[in-house]
Amino acid sequence: MAKIDKDASTEDKIKIAARKVFTQKGYAATRTRDIAQEAGINLALLSYYFRSKEKLFAIIMREKVQKLFGSIVPILVRQETTLQEKIEHIVAEYTEILIENPDLPLFVLSEIRNHPTQFLEMAPIQKVFRQSSFIHQIKATNPAVVPIQFLMSLLGMILMPFVGMPVFKIITGKNDKQYIKLIESRKKQVPIWAMSILSS
Amino acid sequence: MAKIDKDASTEDKIKIAARKVFTQKGYAATRTRDIAQEAGINLALLSYYFRSKEKLFAIIMREKVQKLFGSIVPILVRQETTLQEKIEHIVAEYTEILIENPDLPLFVLSEIRNHPTQFLEMAPIQKVFRQSSFIHQIKATNPAVVPIQFLMSLLGMILMPFVGMPVFKIITGKNDKQYIKLIESRKKQVPIWAMSILSS
DNA sequence: ATCAGATTTAATCATTTGATTAAATCATTT
DNA sequence: AAATGATTTAATCAAATGATTAAATCTGAT
Numbered sequence: 001m002a003k004i005d006k007d008a009s010t011e012d013k014i015k016i017a018a019r020k021v022f023t024q025k026g027y028a029a030t031r032t033r034d035i036a037q038e039a040g041i042n043l044a045l046l047s048y049y050f051r052s053k054e055k056l057f058a059i060i061m062r063e064k065v066q067k068l069f070g071s072i073v074p075i076l077v078r079q080e081t082t083l084q085e086k087i088e089h090i091v092a093e094y095t096e097i098l099i100e101n102p103d104l105p106l107f108v109l110s111e112i113r114n115h116p117t118q119f120l121e122m123a124p125i126q127k128v129f130r131q132s133s134f135i136h137q138i139k140a141t142n143p144a145v146v147p148i149q150f151l152m153s154l155l156g157m158i159l160m161p162f163v164g165m166p167v168f169k170i171i172t173g174k175n176d177k178q179y180i181k182l183i184e185s186r187k188k189q190v191p192i193w194a195m196s197i198l199s200s
Numbered sequence: 201m202a203k204i205d206k207d208a209s210t211e212d213k214i215k216i217a218a219r220k221v222f223t224q225k226g227y228a229a230t231r232t233r234d235i236a237q238e239a240g241i242n243l244a245l246l247s248y249y250f251r252s253k254e255k256l257f258a259i260i261m262r263e264k265v266q267k268l269f270g271s272i273v274p275i276l277v278r279q280e281t282t283l284q285e286k287i288e289h290i291v292a293e294y295t296e297i298l299i300e301n302p303d304l305p306l307f308v309l310s311e312i313r314n315h316p317t318q319f320l321e322m323a324p325i326q327k328v329f330r331q332s333s334f335i336h337q338i339k340a341t342n343p344a345v346v347p348i349q350f351l352m353s354l355l356g357m358i359l360m361p362f363v364g365m366p367v368f369k370i371i372t373g374k375n376d377k378q379y380i381k382l383i384e385s386r387k388k389q390v391p392i393w394a395m396s397i398l399s400s
Numbered sequence: 401a402t403c404a405g406a407t408t409t410a411a412t413c414a415t416t417t418g419a420t421t422a423a424a425t426c427a428t429t430t
Numbered sequence: 431a432a433a434t435g436a437t438t439t440a441a442t443c444a445a446a447t448g449a450t451t452a453a454a455t456c457t458g459a460t
Contacts, residue, residue, distance in 0.1 A: 165313075
């Protein structure tokens with residue numbers, strides 16, 4: 001079962017295993033023994049290095065929240081790019097991250113719902129967003145479109161194929177490889193659709 | 201704690217409680233004792249009426265899958281409505297259902313991921329979808345738009361405000377009531393945006 | 401080689417949790 | 431009222447689970 005690099009330090013082996021098990025099964029369904037087995041180590045090492053399941057989870061969760069939201073903010077606030085460029089960057093970057101981490105959105109959004117505020121104290125997200133170049137550009141492009149509404153739609157179009165993956169795989173009858181292709185073709189389509197929303 | 205109607209039968213009280221606890225916390229995080237307490241009954245009654253946690257969950261899950269997907273299929277296949285009408289119906293119906301059941305999408309999609317195929321044997325969903333009037337109308341309206349891609353985008357725009365509710369609440373700084381208003385204003389917007397995607 | 405500290409292991413604990421059991425209570429029929 | 435079956439309860443079980451402990455092993459410095 002233990003299929004983790006032998007050259008990684010024990011602490012890293014545990015974190016690598018924890019990332020995998022937590023994101024696949026969620027906090028509540030994860031057994032510390034599963035993580036230990038996946039890491040190829042003894043259960044006691046988990047407590048030795050991370051004190052408790054909860055502490056280890058907090059570390060992984062922080063990483064994952066950062067991974068899901070960290071990439072978008074810099075794009076939104078950048079002054080030098082046009083709105084269309086921002087949209088293209090968001091779609092491209094997100095899609096690539098999510099192809100590498102398909103469970104990420106469902107995992108993070110579910111755990112955020114369960115552990116209410118704990119993981120969203122990322123200080124001034126509200127302020128940063130309001131003052132972002134992205135918002136101003138949307139207002140300038142089409143005053144009839146409410147920026148947050150547009151962002152919701154854009155993110156919805158990007159995340160939906162991952163959040164609903166098992167369902168859409170069945171509907172489309174595609175295998176893993178074909179499904180990735182379908183997602184990748186959205187890299188070009190979604191920005192076009194997003195721009196056409198702004199022209200509505 | 202027990203806050204369930206006294207006039208409901210015990211079996212119903214348990215099901216009502218199970219719906220609430222399962223959808224709020226997910227299968228793994230749900231304790232049968234939580235359900236019993238929420239229902240205002242003794243733990244043994246749960247086994248008496250439903251044999252096991254898993255059996256009870258299967259019943260609730262079946263309901264919820266039906267609730268999330270059941271309403272859309274009839275709309276997609278209906279021959280008499282135009283594409284625009286179908287889009288408007290889907291948005292309106294979904295939004296109303298989800299306002300009443302905000303946890304529904306995250307719950308169902310998470311549990312489907314965890315219990316792989318178990319809840320998607322809903323027979324010929326693939327065939328029904330392929331042969332639906334909806335698909336044909338999209339192809340006729342704009343051959344450049346792949347129907348499943350369009351459906352993903354449409355559903356993404358509808359579901360995103362619910363799936364990401366805690367995040368968007370913080371970003372927007374809105375309270376529950378204001379957030380619902382924001383979602384309701386999408387009832388008009390999303391169909392317009394969807395149509396503009398079809399014109400791209 | 402030896403020592404000291406870091407790392408790892410096997411064994412065990414206490415609590416939680418899903419499930420069961422046997423008895424008590426309630427409702428309905430006669 | 432008595433009897434019968436359905437419903438409900440308190441108590442308990444066995445397994446699962448997060449965590450700890452004490453001992454064994456390894457590593458690097460002297």
